[in-house]
Amino acid sequence: MSIQKDINVALIGYGFVGKTFHAPLINSVAGLNLFAVSSGHEEKVKNDLPDAIVFDSPEKAIQDSEVDLVVIASPNATHAPLAKLALNAGKHVVVDKPFTLDLDEARELAALASEKKLLLSVFQNRRWDTDYLGITEVINSGAIGQVKHFESHMDRFRPEVRDRWREHDLPGSGLWFDIGPHIIDQALQLFGLPETISGDITTLRCGAKINDWAHVTLTYPEHKVILHATMLAAGGVARFTVHGDKGSVVKQYADQQESQLIAGILPGSEAWGEDSDDLTVFDSHSKATTIKTPKGDQRQFYMRVRDAIQGVNVNPVPPAQAIAVMAVLESAVRSSQLGTVQKLELTKAEKESFYLLS
Structure with missing residues (x-):
């Protein structure tokens, strides 16, 4: 061998x-x-x-x-x-x-x-976040039935405008192009391509030069997906809230791998990817049950890239999926600017490629 x-x-x-x-x-x-x-x-x-x-x-x-x-x-x-x-x-x-x-x-x-x-x-390292993995497990288990409302918040509290390129008025800057790709990608992996997109993207912090607040709705035949990001949330908002026709699930706090990396915790070490914040599942009688959140492991992205280059696995995020994310990003911006609901500007072949590789 x-x-x-x-x-x-x-x-x-x-x-x-x-x-x-x-x-x-x-x-x-x-x-x-x-x-x-x-x-x-x-x-x-x-x-x-x-x-x-x-x-x-x-x-x-x-x-x-x-x-x-x-x-x-x-x-x-x-x-x-x-x-x-x-x-x-x-x-x-x-x-x-x-x-x-x-x-x-x-x-x-x-x-x-x-x-x-x-x-x-x-x-797209966030595919291996604890919060997303946990929510996906609950949805796929059927515990809450068919999803009707899916809400994803990736919020921060950074009220002071900082002098860095991400906060300058440059092409591709702003919160929506920073956080949007992650929360869009997660939604597309779960539900596929939406029928329409409605976006409201704006600037709320005093002195800010770029957008720092985004609220985007993806519409599907039988459910809605809400994607939200802000620089002005000090707390109190759940990372994920999902309502189905048999119950609900809430994941309060976000994955901690970014905080672990900042703290110098090595990927793959014993504490890596641990999440002590349990998921809360509500049944049809509003009875709450807690479920342990699975470990996350963002190393999986690079493991799969390695394997794809070596010819033993597929590309974890092929261009067709990246193009779909870009289409949602652009549609939301266009919707916010025009004040109208938008459709994805993807060709039939691009839509087929997305589903073929998802």
């Missing part, structure tokens, strides 16, 4: 996302080698990753002949051009969300990856 060589990874960007999520997750997965990092802060990288080569430009990291997989964790506007550069250089690519700035860019990248026969994936 042949032994697969380690996949050399070049991480583009070592800001909060690159340092907090990608680097520790990549380092924790056997078969992946964090070979290089592109950053203007070599000392910062070397303090954390002494064995990594540090390149002072993304282009140098991408063109290095030893690199097999390029992970793009740089500002949103650079995602498409850097992914295109990497694919043309013959590299597999993982892009942090949002995939691109618009549908046209997403389609162009998908076509290029297909032409080059290279893996192109989007970092």
Whole structure:
């Protein structure tokens, strides 16, 4: 039996996302080698990753002949051009969300990856969050019957406007393009493509230059999905609230893997992915029962990327799914701007590809 060589990874960007999520997750997965990092802060990288080569430009990291997989964790506007550069250089690519700035860019990248026969994936690590896994288990068990109302909140309390690129008025900035891809992706994985989208996206914090509040409704034939994100929720709102025709389920608090990563807890360690906040299930008589929340493991994304590159599994987030998320993102923005209900601007082939790969 042949032994697969380690996949050399070049991480583009070592800001909060690159340092907090990608680097520790990549380092924790056997078969992946964090070979290089592109950053203007070599000392910062070397303090954390002494064995990594540090390149002072993304282009140098991408063109290095030893690199097999390029992970793009740089500002949103650079995602498409850097992914295109990497694919043309013959590299597999993982892009942090949002995939691109618009549908046209997403389609162009998908076509290029297909032409080059290279893996192109989007970092949807939240598919392996405790809260989402728990809610999915309850829905699939039939305990609450057929879902009629699904509400997903990914809220923060950051009332002060900070001086960082994510809060500047730049293409792809704003809360909706930051949080929206995660909560959209989870909803699409559970329920498929909606018939219509209605969005209300605005700015509420004093001095803010970008949207920091979003309320989006996805309409399906027999149920509604509410997606909500804000920078002004200090507490009191459940992460998930789901009502079915036989009962309800509530998950109060969010997955803790991000907090664990910030605290320096290593992925795969004993405490990794633990969640002490139980799910509460209400039956048709409003009687409450608690159910233990399953462990989460965001390493699963990179494990599956590794396996897909090695030809033993499928791409965990194929371009067709990323294109669908982009379509919902754009439809919600358009709905908010025009004040009208919108449909997804996906072709018949794109819809079929989404379901074929889901």
